Amino acid sequence: MDQEGASHSPSSTSTEPVRARWSPKPEQILILESIFNSGTVNPPKDETVRIRKMLEKFGAVGDANVFYWFQNRRSRSRRRQRQLQAATAAAVTSIGAEDHQHMTAMSMHQYPCSNSEIGLGFGSYSNSSASYFLNGSSSSQVPSFFLGLSSPSGEYESNNGME
Amino acid sequence: MDQEGASHSPSSTSTEPVRARWSPKPEQILILESIFNSGTVNPPKDETVRIRKMLEKFGAVGDANVFYWFQNRRSRSRRRQRQLQAATAAAVTSIGAEDHQHMTAMSMHQYPCSNSEIGLGFGSYSNSSASYFLNGSSSSQVPSFFLGLSSPSGEYESNNGME
DNA sequence: CTAATATGAATGAAGG
DNA sequence: CCTTCATTCATATTAG
Numbered sequence: 319m320d321q322e323g324a325s326h327s328p329s330s331t332s333t334e335p336v337r338a339r340w341s342p343k344p345e346q347i348l349i350l351e352s353i354f355n356s357g358t359v360n361p362p363k364d365e366t367v368r369i370r371k372m373l374e375k376f377g378a379v380g381d382a383n384v385f386y387w388f389q390n391r392r393s394r395s396r397r398r399q400r401q402l403q404a405a406t407a408a409a410v411t412s413i414g415a416e417d418h419q420h421m422t423a424m425s426m427h428q429y430p431c432s433n434s435e436i437g438l439g440f441g442s443y444s445n446s447s448a449s450y451f452l453n454g455s456s457s458s459q460v461p462s463f464f465l466g467l468s469s470p471s472g473e474y475e476s477n478n479g480m481e
Numbered sequence: 482m483d484q485e486g487a488s489h490s491p492s493s494t495s496t497e498p499v500r501a502r503w504s505p506k507p508e509q510i511l512i513l514e515s516i517f518n519s520g521t522v523n524p525p526k527d528e529t530v531r532i533r534k535m536l537e538k539f540g541a542v543g544d545a546n547v548f549y550w551f552q553n554r555r556s557r558s559r560r561r562q563r564q565l566q567a568a569t570a571a572a573v574t575s576i577g578a579e580d581h582q583h584m585t586a587m588s589m590h591q592y593p594c595s596n597s598e599i600g601l602g603f604g605s606y607s608n609s610s611a612s613y614f615l616n617g618s619s620s621s622q623v624p625s626f627f628l629g630l631s632s633p634s635g636e637y638e639s640n641n642g643m644e
Numbered sequence: 645c646t647a648a649t650a651t652g653a654a655t656g657a658a659g660g
Numbered sequence: 661c662c663t664t665c666a667t668t669c670a671t672a673t674t675a676g
Contacts, residue, residue, distance in 0.1 A: 339652050339671065360664085382564075386653060393666070394651085502656050502667070549657060556662075557655085 340383045345376040350387055359392055503546045508539045513550055522555055 342350065349372060353361070361369060366384050373379045505513070512535060516524070524532060529547050536542045 341652085341672080383652080387651095389664080390652065392664090397666085504656085504668090546656080550655095552661085553656070559661095 340379060342373075342379070342383075342387070343377045346373045346379065349373060349376075350384075350391075354388070354391055359388065359395075361388060503542060505536075505542070505546075505550070506540045509536045509542065512536060512539075513547075513554075517551070517554055522551065522558075524551060 350369070353369060358365065361384075366381055366388075370379055370381045370384045373384065513532070516532060521528065524547075526544075529544055529551075533542055533544050533547045536547065
């Protein structure tokens with residue numbers, strides 16, 4: 319009783335492995351979004367594994383799926399932000415170009431945006447349930463940014479050509 | 482219109498360099514994969530240049546593109562290998578844990594999933610001048626390279642689990 | 645049934 | 661080498 323894409327069409331014509339893609343369950347989406355909104359927008363590997371384990375209770379899922387989910391989520395958020403920003407900027411520019419009145423300060427920054435998510439960055443502290451809610455292991459989740467590493471970078475010219 | 486090539490789209494709005502990324506042609510991919518599968522997983526600069534020259538017959542490409550391609554390819558292969566290893570280990574663990582009634586649910590999946598490419602493992606400093614298959618003369622003609630190649634890119638199999 | 649959209653997955657390009 | 665970002669492809673879902 320699930321909707322696998324296995325049906326789609328009797329295109330069993332050949333060896334068509336058709337990579338069925340993972341469909342996160344509503345509960346899993348809930349968990350993922352909670353984590354994301356809790357500030358963990360880019361979980362390290364160990365964190366990813368933990369999340370996967372958590373999600374597995376609601377349905378099969380792999381680390382890659384979790385990894386991809388966060389990647390896409392981040393990308394999507396950023397792009398939307400940029401689009402909205404660009405749109406706003408464009409609007410402002412238009413207005414400014416059209417009517418150069420005295421709009422000394424354009425305090426059009428963070429307004430009461432009761433939308434989905436416009437507060438990116440990180441921060442949602444424990445105002446709400448910061449800890450996802452399902453916590454099996456007691457580990458201090460610290461956003462370990464920065465990663466030290468150095469290597470002889472091979473410099474290649476940037477003269478590429480794409481057709 | 483169009484979708485390939487993307488030869489400098491008309492700057493939509495003002496100064497926008499819009500660096501279109503290189504899209505390797507199928508023939509180029511075949512060549513690259515052949516080289517990679519021949520054991521040259523990390524071509525030195527000289528080799529990279531030669532490869533680029535070869536690829537250029539089928540479309541514009543730069544040394545950097547080739548360099549990136551091999552780098553990504555290596556990384557990708559390693560990841561798949563690790564994933565596969567982990568999966569196998571997990572399976573073994575599960576089997577081995579049949580003694581007990583409960584296993585630790587340690588299904589260790591990994592990132593990019595699935596693929597069957599084994600027999601890799603050496604590389605580091607690949608030997609230059611590896612006889613890939615043919616030694617194309619400078620004659621710009623459609624060489625009959627692609628005639629008998631080993632598993633091109635038929636890697637279509639991925640199973641995570643979506644109920 | 646076809647078109648548009650949402651979203652998981654793949655890959656080129658960089659950075660550290 | 662490793663991780664991350666941006667772009668693109670493919671497919672599931674929904675609207676028309």
